C-alpha cells in the first residue's frame with residue numbers, strides 16, 4: 099500500500115541531468131493527431147538525443163489507462179458520491195469503476211432516503227472489480243456501516259493497490275448523517291492505518307478525534323498530527339467550513355512537514371460534492387503517477403476552477419447546488435495535444451526568445467524556436483515585446499505545433515491573452531504583471547505558470563499563489579533586460595534554498611558561466627534560462643547543443 103513509487107521528484111526536487119548522448123526526457127502526451135475524429139487519444143512518445151535530431155516514436159500499443167475504483171454511495175441528484183467521482187475521473191482522463199455501498203435519494207434540498215447495500219453484495223462488487231481490472235488506486239466515500247468498512251479492508255488486503263484515498267464521509271453538505279458512530283471506530287482502527295491519505299473536513303476531523311474543538315488553522319494542524327498518529331501516511335484537513343476566513347485554507351501533513359494550502363473562497367451556492375470531487379481528483383492524479391503533494395495541489399486547483407466556472411449555474415431549488423465538472427475545460431481543453439503535467443526537469447535548458455534579436459539576424463520567431471528545440475532546448479518561452487498582438491498569436495500557434503512535435507512545453511511571456519488564444523502550455527509573468535493567483539484562475543489548473551522572483555518573499559508568494567516554478571535572476575549583468583538588478587550566485591542560492599517551487603536561473607548566463615550556475619548544487623535549481631546566448635548568435639542550433647553539453651556535464655559533477 100505504500101506510496102513510495104508515487105512520490106516523484108516533485109516533493110524533493112533534485113537536478114536530474116540527462117545522461118550524455120542518452121535519453122534526455124520522455125514525455126507522454128495525450129495526442130489526437132487526427133483532429134477530425136474524436137476517438138480515444140493515443141500516446142506519442144518523444145525521445146531526445148542531445149547530439150542528434152530528435153525523432154518522434156509512435157506508441158500506439160501504449161494502452162494502459164490509469165484506473166481508479168471508487169467505493170461510495172450513489173447520489174440521485176448526481177452532485178456528490180459515485181456520480182461526482184465518475185465525472186471527476188472523466189474530466190481528469192482516468193478510468194473509474196464503482197462499488198456502490200448505498201443508494202441515496204437526495205437533491206439540492208437534502209437527503210430524503212438511504213438504502214444500504216448489504217455488505218455481502220458490497221463484497222461481491224469489490225471482488226468483481228479488484229480480481230479482474232488492474233485497479234491502481236482505491237478511493238472511499240460513504241461507508242454506511244462498520245461491516246462495510248470491514249469487508250473493504252479485507253478486500254484491500256486480498257487485492258493490494260498502489261494507493262488508498264479515504265474521504266471519511268459522515269455528514270452530507272445539507273447536514274444529513276451518512277455514517278454512524280460505529281463506522282468511526284472502523285475508520286480509526288481498520289481503514290485509516292491502511293490509507294495513504296485521509297481527507298476530512300473540520301467536522302469530520304473533529305469527530306474522528308472524539309469531538310475535539312476545531313476553530314482555527316492551528317487547531318487543524320494539531321488535528322492533522324493526531325490523525326496522522328492513527329496510521330494514514332498523509333492527512334489533508336479541509337478548512338472550507340472554518341468561519342471568519344476569506345480564503346479556504348487546508349492543512350496538509352505528510353508526517354514531517356505541514357503545508358497550508360490556501361485558495362480564494364468562491365462565492366457560490368454550488369458547492370455540493372466538493373469533498374467527493376477533491377478526494378477523487380487526488381486519487382485520479384495518484385493513479386496517473388503524481389506525488390502526493392502534487393496530487394493534492396492539482397485537486398485543489400481543479401475544484402477551485404470548477405466552482406468558479408459554475409458559480410452561477412442553477413440546478414434545483416435547494417440551498418446547495420451541484421457544480422459542473424467539465425465547464426472549466428470548455429474553452430481551454432479544445433486542443434487534443436497538451437502536456438499532462440508540469441515536469442520541473444523541463445526547466446533544464448530554457449530558451450527565451452527575443453524579437454529584436456530575431457530581427458537583427460533576419461529570422462522569424464518560428465525559425466528561431468525550431469532551431470532551439472532541435473538543439474535540445476527543454477522548454478521555450480516566447481518573449482516578444484515588440485510584436486503586434488495578431489502576429490504574435492499567429493506565430494505562437496506555429497511555434498506551439500513545432501514544440502509539441504518535439505514534446506517541449508511552450509510558454510508565453512506576460513501575455514495571458516495570447517496564451518489563451520493559442521492554447522499555449524502556460525505563461526511566465528513578472529512582479530509587475532498580474533498575480534499568479536489571478537493568472538491561475540484565468541488559465542485553469544493545468545497550465546504552467548512561472549513567476550520572476552528576486553527574493554525569498556517573492557518565491558514564497560509564488561508558491562502560495564499556485565505557480566509551478568520561479569525564474570530567479572539576474573544572476574549576472576545582462577544587456578537583454580534594461581535596468582535589471584543583479585542578485586549574483588549568492589542571491590540565487592538564497593532564493594533557491596527558500597523556494598518550495600523548482601527554480602530556473604536567468605540573466606547573463608551563457609557558455610562561460612552556465613556550468614558555475616549548475617554547480618550551485620541546490621536541489622530546487624533545475625536549470626538555466628537564456629536569451630542572448632542562443633538567439634543573439636549566428637547559429638542557434640549549434641549554440642543550443644553546445645550549451646546543453648556544458649550544463650549536462652556540470653549537473654553530473656559531484657557537488
Ligand SMILES: Cc1ncc(COP(=O)(O)OP(=O)(O)O)c(N)n1
Pocket residue numbers: 448450479481511512526527528529531548549550568569570579602604627
Ligand atoms: C524564466 C524567466 N525568468 C524571468 C523572466 C523575467 O520576467 P519579467 O520579470 O516579467 O520580465 P520580462 O521578461 O517581462 O522583461 C523571464 N522572462 N523568464
Ligand SMILES: Cc1nc(C(=O)O)sc1CCOP(=O)(O)O
Pocket residue numbers: 450550551569570571572573575576577578579582604605606607627628629630631
Ligand atoms: C528576461 C530576463 N529576466 C531577467 C530577470 O532577472 O528576471 S534577466 C532577463 C534577460 C536574460 O537575457 P540574457 O540571457 O540575454 O542575459
Ligand SMILES: [Mg+2]
Pocket residue numbers: 511512526527528529531
Ligand atoms: Mg514580464
